[in-house]
């Protein structure tokens with residue numbers, strides 16, 4: 660038995676939880692913020708049997724990897740919006756920081 | 769030293785914390801949601817000496833076990849409330865998912 | 878690799894996070910409450926290499942140790958405020974409860 664703690668971006672958490680549920684992993688969401696990832700983030704706790712660690716990590720990687728996204732920048736306040744055509748810029752989104760912890764005992768009451 | 773992480777239903781958490789405090793266990797509450805238990809839940813962190821793991825688990829079991837409860841169902845909206853006598857139904861409440869983690873070092877500053 | 882879980886008082890968390898960031902430690906903040914420390918508290922998760930555990934603990938100790946502070950007590954409601962000169966009283970603030978957990982694997986996606 661292992662406890663997987665995965666810190667992921669808020670924008671990825673619903674898709675990740677759906678994918679984990681589909682593969683019968685049960686997750687608990689902890690409200691978290693800052694630090695490992697720049698934007699709002701969530702920490703998932705996932706209790707898994709030893710042989711399920713790798714499949715679980717694969718699902719996390721598939722749904723939360725760092726990737727680039729084109730976003731339209733906000734036009735500057737007070738600028739002449741009519742003459743300003745915002746150019747989409749590449750930003751990095753996603754990413755996951757994952758700790759796999761040993762578990763001495765697991766109970767379900 | 770072990771770290772006990774207990775995910776319990778919100779409705780059980782005050783009674784559990786009172787019982788743990790009465791037996792000199794100190795708890796920290798993490799806001800959590802979803803997953804292991806269907807309703808709103810809370811994750812308690814409890815640091816305990818090795819020989820206190822079993823007594824602590826017993827208190828969690830005593831206060832948070834799954835059990836059945838009779839509840840009066842909400843009468844359906846728009847239904848004829850006068851002629852409708854809701855029959856209490858059995859629902860399962862409570863339950864706890866508990867991880868016992870090894871601790872390498874503990875400090876109190 | 879270790880995972881450090883530090884429960885610290887809310888009033889110390891910004892200074893602690895600044896100090897940890899300055900020394901290149903990355904932290905994730907979990908909303909927490911009650912228990913180990915009387916006032917509002919926050920739990921920080923910090924993933925560190927084995928040789929960085931002691932430096933990290935030192936930063937936590939430097940920024941969060943229990944200490945005494947003089948505070949002006951609130952004057953009692955309905956009392957004669959004019960004739961009442963509140964005497965500052967010593968209160969204990971700060972403090973940290975820290976768990977160092979072994980980590981089996983660490984991933985960054």
Ligand code: NI
Pocket residue numbers: 682
């Ligand atoms: Ni699949």
Ligand code: NI
Pocket residue numbers: 791
């Ligand atoms: Ni008792």
Ligand code: NI
Pocket residue numbers: 900
């Ligand atoms: Ni320094």
